Amino acid sequence: xxxxxxxxxxxxxxxxxxxxxxxxxxxxxxxxLLPKAYVPKILDxxxxxxxxxxxxxxxxxxxxxxxxxxxxxxxxSDNNLWLATLVTLKNTWWGFLFGSASGIAAGLVLGRSDxxxxxxxxxxxxxxxxxxxxxxxxxILIFGLGDLSKIATAWxxxxxxxxxxxxxxxxxxxxxxxxxxxxxxxxxxxVLRTVVIPSALAxxxxxxxxxxxxxLIGVIVGEFIGAERGLGxxxxxxxxxxxxxxxxxxxxxxxxxxxxxxxxxxxxxSYLLRWQPQFEASA
Amino acid sequence: MIAAPSQSLxxxxxxxxxxxxxxxxxxxxxxxxxxxxxREFVAVDDVSFEVKQGEFVALLGPSxxxxxxxxxxxxxxxxxxxxxxxxxxxxxxxGEVNPRVGYVFQRDTLFPWRTVEQNIGYxxxxxxxxxxxxxxxxxxxxxxxxxxxxxxxxxxMLSGGMRQRVALMRTLILEPEILLMDEPFGALDTHTKLExxxxxxxxxxxxxxxxxxxTHDLGEALTLASRIILLSARPGRLKEDFDVAIPxxxxxxAVRETAEFARLYSHIWHSLGEEFRRTRAD
Ligand SMILES: Nc1ncnc2c1ncn2[C@@H]1O[C@H](COP(=O)(O)OP(=O)(O)O)[C@@H](O)[C@H]1O
Ligand SMILES: [Mg+2]
Numbered sequence: 189x190x191x192x193x194x195x196x197x198x199x200x201x202x203x204x205x206x207x208x209x210x211x212x213x214x215x216x217x218x219x220x221l222l223p224k225a226y227v228p229k230i231l232d233x234x235x236x237x238x239x240x241x242x243x244x245x246x247x248x249x250x251x252x253x254x255x256x257x258x259x260x261x262x263x264x265s266d267n268n269l270w271l272a273t274l275v276t277l278k279n280t281w282w283g284f285l286f287g288s289a290s291g292i293a294a295g296l297v298l299g300r301s302d303x304x305x306x307x308x309x310x311x312x313x314x315x316x317x318x319x320x321x322x323x324x325x326x327x328i329l330i331f332g333l334g335d336l337s338k339i340a341t342a343w344x345x346x347x348x349x350x351x352x353x354x355x356x357x358x359x360x361x362x363x364x365x366x367x368x369x370x371x372x373x374x375x376x377x378x379v380l381r382t383v384v385i386p387s388a389l390a391x392x393x394x395x396x397x398x399x400x401x402x403x404l405i406g407v408i409v410g411e412f413i414g415a416e417r418g419l420g421x422x423x424x425x426x427x428x429x430x431x432x433x434x435x436x437x438x439x440x441x442x443x444x445x446x447x448x449x450x451x452x453x454x455x456x457x458s459y460l461l462r463w464q465p466q467f468e469a470s471a
Numbered sequence: 472m473i474a475a476p477s478q479s480l481x482x483x484x485x486x487x488x489x490x491x492x493x494x495x496x497x498x499x500x501x502x503x504x505x506x507x508x509x510r511e512f513v514a515v516d517d518v519s520f521e522v523k524q525g526e527f528v529a530l531l532g533p534s535x536x537x538x539x540x541x542x543x544x545x546x547x548x549x550x551x552x553x554x555x556x557x558x559x560x561x562x563x564x565x566g567e568v569n570p571r572v573g574y575v576f577q578r579d580t581l582f583p584w585r586t587v588e589q590n591i592g593y594x595x596x597x598x599x600x601x602x603x604x605x606x607x608x609x610x611x612x613x614x615x616x617x618x619x620x621x622x623x624x625x626x627x628m629l630s631g632g633m634r635q636r637v638a639l640m641r642t643l644i645l646e647p648e649i650l651l652m653d654e655p656f657g658a659l660d661t662h663t664k665l666e667x668x669x670x671x672x673x674x675x676x677x678x679x680x681x682x683x684x685x686t687h688d689l690g691e692a693l694t695l696a697s698r699i700i701l702l703s704a705r706p707g708r709l710k711e712d713f714d715v716a717i718p719x720x721x722x723x724x725a726v727r728e729t730a731e732f733a734r735l736y737s738h739i740w741h742s743l744g745e746e747f748r749r750t751r752a753d
Binding site for chain 2: 362365368369371373374378389461463465
């Protein structure tokens, strides 16, 4: 019975507690217990902050502990935690949406056409070989410091991942299923809509989960390199002040944003793919 | 299930009349050559036959003799290398689908992301039949296929026999006048196969579609068909043509006890046996 739900939960909470305790007090303890040379630098609150400081920074950045009150504080600052989260989330979402929509469209078109896929194949291989991050400064030069450049960066990282999977999925569609649909009266477009797309959907979704993380990475990198607002910008500002706890706040919020987006994609996936055995339970 | 003598006589006469009816499928000098790794090989060679209105014709031959190839050319799924195919007097064009023709595959081609009723209703749905009308027709078809209670199930939850019944209904709901079937029960176990024969016999004896049914199973051909066209081993050529005068309605178990079944079985068996030996000699 060592893998029952309660036991698993117990160990998960135990690990969390140990991490928090070591993070909070580990550095102090090791200083009193160990010779100076062996004190682990990784625990130094100057670099990694500590839970209590992070909590205080969270309250401050989130306008929970402001003398002027919550609303006044929100209005008073141009990149508070709420605004930064909203901006990053919004740009990630749009980048993900445009990136996957265009990736799916391109994958379907090239997947259904031998001619086009052969014409475009060298270009796709070449473009895909460029490390996307190398393009970020260029993107910012073109689209400016605002939201557009972040959406474009996210688009860049999402597009190819989704494109390749959709392409493969379109190629893997059962020929006999297509023939069956045609014999039941389906036109080329109806075959695409009712056979190719549903059948390729499993492949598409296999790429959407990584794609949503990639979109977030794209936006954050964009914000590092040049931005006015956003969680990435918050980190850069905190770095300038050598404020580790504020960076940690931004990192934790990113983690939650990432989890939220993944859950959203995951639930859409289990609804649309409910005909597949592994998603049966959630159908 | 064995019919009263007077009734079976009437049905036998019915089939006699069908033979005089108009030609639905005409295959003339049909040929198919494939390019297998640079070498051309003949899969079908100069095959001619006709299928009349209301006939149930079985195309029988050893595996690999070109039965599916012939059927696919009749369906317009495959270009032909020579000869002509006419359906109701019109030449079959490759890639063009004839709405009067239905096709049932051997392989499972159900759409796994659609439920049983969505699979059966597929053809009506894409033809733009309004939902109100569709629901009723689909429900009837589900009932007819003996799938009541499974309407909302996905194909993977069904047995092989049930899946093939769904496939059959998906085609039949469009009320095709001509039915092309490529070993539709080839993948089923004997018991399920007999059940499917019963279902198909009931449907056909009621609706009398024109059927071209491909099989390598002699018993199946005798059970179902009113005529058997025997093909030679590769390359597929016409070998013999038999009328199966077993009275209807037929029961898939009882037919096996009729004298006609026994007579044709041993006769065709020997003929078919020569072809199987030729296949092995290759
Ligand atoms: N697309 C193809 N390319 C090359 N050879 C094929 C192709 N389709 C079928 N054949 C060959 O043609 C012959 C007849 O095939 P088929 O019609 O499927 O036989 P059957 O249905 O009678 O078992 C076989 O030898 C098969 O290998
Ligand atoms: Mg075959």
